[in-house]
Amino acid sequence: MTTIKKLAYVTIGFFCFSICFSFGQDQKLADSLILEYNSKSHGDNDLEILSRITVEETNPDKIIAFSEMLIAKAAEDSLYNYLYQGYLQKGNAHQFKGNNVEALTAYFKSLNFARRTNDEIGFGTLMITIADTYSIMDNSKNAQEYYNRGIKLLRKLGDSSKIATALLNAGDDYFTSGKLDSAFIYTKEAEVIFENIVHSTGQAYSLGNLGMINAELENDSQAEEEISKAIAILEELEDYYPISIYLTYMSDIYSRKNKFSTALTYAKRSLELASLYGLKDQISDANLTLSELYERYGDYESSHRYYKEHIVYRDSVKNIEAIEQMADQRTTFEVSQKQIEVDLLDQRRKNQRNIAIATAVALLLIGILALGLYRRNRYIKKTKQIIELERDRSDKLLLNILPGETAQELKENGSVKAKKYESVTVLFTDFKGFTSYSEKLSPEALVDTVNFYFSRFDEIIEKHGLEKIKTIGDAYMCAGGLHPHTEDHAHRMVLAALEIVDFVAKVKENASATSMNFDIRIGINTGPVVAGVVGTKKFAYDIWGDTVNVASRMESMSESGRINISEITYSMIKDYFNCEPRGEINVKNRGPVRMYFVNGIKMDIV
Numbered sequence: 001m002t003t004i005k006k007l008a009y010v011t012i013g014f015f016c017f018s019i020c021f022s023f024g025q026d027q028k029l030a031d032s033l034i035l036e037y038n039s040k041s042h043g044d045n046d047l048e049i050l051s052r053i054t055v056e057e058t059n060p061d062k063i064i065a066f067s068e069m070l071i072a073k074a075a076e077d078s079l080y081n082y083l084y085q086g087y088l089q090k091g092n093a094h095q096f097k098g099n100n101v102e103a104l105t106a107y108f109k110s111l112n113f114a115r116r117t118n119d120e121i122g123f124g125t126l127m128i129t130i131a132d133t134y135s136i137m138d139n140s141k142n143a144q145e146y147y148n149r150g151i152k153l154l155r156k157l158g159d160s161s162k163i164a165t166a167l168l169n170a171g172d173d174y175f176t177s178g179k180l181d182s183a184f185i186y187t188k189e190a191e192v193i194f195e196n197i198v199h200s201t202g203q204a205y206s207l208g209n210l211g212m213i214n215a216e217l218e219n220d221s222q223a224e225e226e227i228s229k230a231i232a233i234l235e236e237l238e239d240y241y242p243i244s245i246y247l248t249y250m251s252d253i254y255s256r257k258n259k260f261s262t263a264l265t266y267a268k269r270s271l272e273l274a275s276l277y278g279l280k281d282q283i284s285d286a287n288l289t290l291s292e293l294y295e296r297y298g299d300y301e302s303s304h305r306y307y308k309e310h311i312v313y314r315d316s317v318k319n320i321e322a323i324e325q326m327a328d329q330r331t332t333f334e335v336s337q338k339q340i341e342v343d344l345l346d347q348r349r350k351n352q353r354n355i356a357i358a359t360a361v362a363l364l365l366i367g368i369l370a371l372g373l374y375r376r377n378r379y380i381k382k383t384k385q386i387i388e389l390e391r392d393r394s395d396k397l398l399l400n401i402l403p404g405e406t407a408q409e410l411k412e413n414g415s416v417k418a419k420k421y422e423s424v425t426v427l428f429t430d431f432k433g434f435t436s437y438s439e440k441l442s443p444e445a446l447v448d449t450v451n452f453y454f455s456r457f458d459e460i461i462e463k464h465g466l467e468k469i470k471t472i473g474d475a476y477m478c479a480g481g482l483h484p485h486t487e488d489h490a491h492r493m494v495l496a497a498l499e500i501v502d503f504v505a506k507v508k509e510n511a512s513a514t515s516m517n518f519d520i521r522i523g524i525n526t527g528p529v530v531a532g533v534v535g536t537k538k539f540a541y542d543i544w545g546d547t548v549n550v551a552s553r554m555e556s557m558s559e560s561g562r563i564n565i566s567e568i569t570y571s572m573i574k575d576y577f578n579c580e581p582r583g584e585i586n587v588k589n590r591g592p593v594r595m596y597f598v599n600g601i602k603m604d605i606v
Helices: 002-020 027-039 046-056 060-076 080-097 100-116 120-136 140-157 160-176 180-196 200-216 220-236 240-256 260-276 280-296 300-312 320-355 358-401 404-413 434-438 443-463 489-509 511-516 546-556 567-573
Strands: 419-432 467-472 475-480 519-534 540-544 563-566 577-587 591-601
Touching: 027 046, 046 060, 046 080, 060 080, 080 100, 080 120, 100 120, 120 140, 120 160, 140 160, 160 180, 160 200, 180 200, 200 220, 200 240, 220 240, 240 260, 240 280, 260 280, 280 300, 300 519, 300 540, 419 434, 419 489, 419 546, 443 467, 443 475, 443 489, 467 540, 475 489, 489 519, 489 563, 489 567, 489 591, 519 546, 519 567, 546 563, 546 591, 563 567, 567 577, 567 591
Parallel strands: 519 563
Antiparallel strands: 419 475, 419 519, 467 475, 519 540, 563 591, 577 591
């Protein structure tokens, strides 16, 4: 089960990282050290200052830059201890950024210099770090080789804390590769060592992972006991985030075993804890887990409710109701102003009539009535034009967010019934490196950049008769097949995806647009979805279901500049496009899933 791997690595990886290395210790100290280094007042102590900066700095990009400075200076005099430190911290920073290949390259260089300095503790610790990195990359064979070598050396040196950490991580790798017996042996030994050295955090993670192993082995009572002990320790440490994660993934385990009640209990406890301590990521994940549980067991109303709560923490949609209210307020104001003018005119006529001679009263009344009817007709006509204009504006706003058929149903009935479509093609896009890029931009520049790309995406989607669903940060989601007589939606979606990739590539090549230098990943899946309007006030048109989840996974498992499609989509478009098989790739909550890259249109078709 791939989701369990995420928990084990997130918790253990965080724990190991904080024990093995001093990464991101004290930013204030790092800043003062940088000032000292730049002032040139440190004499010949620059290597030591650079080394301390790489340990205390929190920004991984700065760590890489200062590590390279340390490496360059240390290489001049072959100072192996500083070369070992420089490559170590450079590897840590790359691992933190998710650049695992670069991290391994740095770690192996650090390992070479650790050997030359006869630093056996550092050498053994690096073995474990390399094993951890291979484990992240799903290379269990290499991971276990380095775990065994590192553990053997650390046992010889007698460093209990590092031995326990290595055993814990090795057990995690065995767990994720399905070798539960080995996972139990390694994790149990780690738990005993952590208990003996009174290391509460390590003991908590060991107990939590033992609970998950026993749950996999269907030792439910033992699993419950160990998870409960882990949670009790973590509560004392006020470390609530891993508690919420453990509960969520215990829910996943019992769901897989078709124990709905137990799975539901764990998921609800996770949501309660995350809500109590404001853990927004886990609130979102717990709601999603509950939504999937209820969907799996046929309670679509509850599934929909929890999914709505899930997207509250993900999406920011336009407040269409507020826009319509503003339009209505403007119309009401203009109408009231016209009515005031008419009332003033009537009052003036009445005053004139009161002082007029008796013989002219009848004629004056007739004139006033005639004039009033004329003006009233003009007023009604003008008011109607204003109302129609504002209604047209509101209709256009609705059509920018909702499909035409859905917008019409909303106007006529005040609500929209959810509809199920048996075959819909869903596309997700995401920009690589956008988050770090956006942090450097002003709000105006950030919006302009996103608008530049998404406006063109909108044109492409409209051109191919597809429906834009929403944007989430720098992600773009659309669907095809939501309208009748659109059986070729998969074909048109792939054409649109190829056009999007081509557009992004051309922007990147354009020298005048270097400030928008991005790579894009695209994922596509086809299958049944449920579509409808979410919410009663800040409503938005949305689709949900397993097809949407898989499409999102296709995007996250894609590569820069590539279009990754599922097997279902491939079966529908393979006769028209050149596709590259990727084999089976593990996907969360899915296991192995066949995927394909789309490389272009077949020339014989064109």
